[in-house]
Amino acid sequence: MYTALTKDALMKMSAKDLKARLKELNSFAENEEGDVLDQILEEADIINGILQDAKARQRLATMASEAGASDDDTNKGEGSNGALDQISERGKKIKNGNTVKFAAKLVSKKIKNALSTAQTVLPSHEASDLKPTFNDVSSLIDRVKTIPLPGGETYQRGYVESYGDGADTSEEGADYNPTEPKFGYVTIKKEKITAYTEEPEEMIKLPDADYDGVVESSVTMAIRRYISRQILIGDGTTSKLKGIFYNPAQENEQVIDPKTDITTITEIASDTLDEIIYSYGGEEEVEDIAVLILNKKDLKAFAKLRDKQGRKVYTIVNHGNTGTIDGVPYIINSACKAISDPATAAGSYEMAYGPLENYELAIFSDIDARKSTDYKFKQGQVAYRADIFVGGSVASKNGFIRVKKAGA
Template sequence: MNKGQKKFRFALNLQTFSGGAEGQARLTEIEARKGEIRALLEGDGEVNIDELEAELRSLGEEAIEIRESMVREKRKSLAAGIQAGTVEARQTNMFTPGDTPDPAKEVRKAAEKRGKELKEMRAVTVGSSNVVLPKHTASDIRGTFNEVSSLIDRVTHKPLPGGESFEQPYLKGYGTGDYTGEGANYADAEPVFGKVQISKAKVTAYAEDSEEILKLPAADYDGEVMKGITIATRKKITREILVGDGTTNHLTGIFSTAATAIDAGTDLEVSEVDEFTLDEILFNFGGDEDVEDPSVLILSKKTLKAFATLRNTDSKRVYDVKTNGNTGTIDGVPYIINSACKDVDTATVGQYMMAYGPLSNYMLTIFSDIDVQRSTDYKFKAGMIAHKSSVFVGGNVVSKNGFLRVKKAAAV
């Protein structure tokens, strides 16, 4: 090399050799597109994950090929410079000693750092790279069909925090005046009262899940478990409003013989749903002086289907059934579905199938709030998380003949 010849240190610059500018531009495009794909995968919109991940892999392979091509061009440029005497031979490794990156060394340093932090009982985070594409998980959980009748929300609620039992008086009827002679005693016409007892019942639910479900997925599985046991509690109570047997630690349901406010002699018997069924229910409910305004008919989905599919001789619908999820109307009469009701087709003789009346005639006493708790102590070694919920409630019919009960009659 001539003494006067200019010397320089060759620093890495991908745009200093032939094809470098074009390669760098394409790399910029690739990185931009990869950013767009990651945004799509992490977003809430519907995407084809397989296609996007395949495109990511293809872009990664293309970027590797471009960089390898650029490195080859760089080496050719260095070799030509050395041969011409314009670059010192000690620079043929492409980088100055201070500029040389060592990926393996960087990986080892990161691993050592994580190891030290683990020994110090500290949490560590390990990032992912483009070498292994991450598996993306939805951030929500798709629900299932409704499993809780809205009956529980529409009866009368009476909060009695810390209580044990409750007595609700109700009016059975009024007396009747009578003719009275001069100097004779007045006719007795006292109102007649009754009372019902509502005692405390404990309703519980329990579930377990693993700590992996709590920590790893993006979707809130653990939150869904907490929600699930609350629904399980409500699901039990709304059924017991109808079929609770009234024994110790049980609600008293509308269909129970322990619902003493209802005179069993007023029960209506039907063998099938026909064109007269709804009228029979309406005109048999209430007192002798009035036809009551439409209340609510409680029935099963299958019995509702029997109303909806009933046809007359010219194949026209007998009843106008309008549905709206758990509720709706039959010829303008409101109904509510509860799966605790037996359906008209499979019920045996004497089994209750429907109830009709104002839902306010049933009282649900709330002796405590629903208490939902989570614990990691039980099965700690196995990494399981326990969930439990409990509530103290009571219930009973609190009005004289507050509901007309419909049961299966023997076939004629």
């Protein structure tokens, strides 16, 4: 049974033991697959790198030894004063009209400085890590309700449309008043989401910093970013996520009634948040567990809003991708258009407000990420791919209220 060895453990082994370990890995590989096979290949790459480094050090030591012997031979010789004799000889050739050659570093000070700095004086160092860039994955994907359904094809979610409202008084002996609840359901189909990238094999060999690891993880990050955006803008076509902003053509398939959309907001104002909060939910209560999903530009507009005395209208607490506006939780997602952006067309969706549990993300498989050095082997390209099967939809009647930009 295969048990992985760490790089530190491999570094302590002799060349003979490392070669034996390679043979052992080859036998393991015959009976393994998937992630275990990837680990075996990764360990084999490490061993190969250690052996190559050892050969390179041995070669360098041999060259240094030969260079020392050559210097000793040059300085020997009867009647020779080394460099002074060479200068004198070149002087004679110049006087006689013959051609002589000088080292390039004597022609230009820049060449001299470049050679001495890069090759003989200052050592070159590499950072041991990579500075990350800005986050481009909204935490929305981690906050909605996830339903693990490995190996499934579809998922049907039933919900209550109304509890019925027909209760009234009845005369003695008369029929009871009917109050029938109304139910609906939504079908969630799986969508295959994929990501692929390539890198030259030289990236793997770069020292210290894990360039290869960053490239490999980027395919998974790309999938997460796509899903996070589709939770809002998924168009619901065949095998596509049904986003919060999605409106089916058939009225009986509309989990969110478009008539409930807020269509009166033209800009971020002092009453914008109140308009959204009190427009959501039933007639008997104000929801207190809902979250506002918006564009960062609109969050900025909330933050910059001032009253007549120059004081901030809203108190905003930022925690990266999330935070609160006057105590109301928010999540930033760039799939939302911005009301505050003049380029945003009237009638487009900008915000959504509601409990995030009202959106269900069905996970039909794990993220399968793989690395291959076989494809484009001739070009020395390393390929990475990742895929997952998911589906999603709003799963509660009018589970979110949506904000459209009104016309000017």
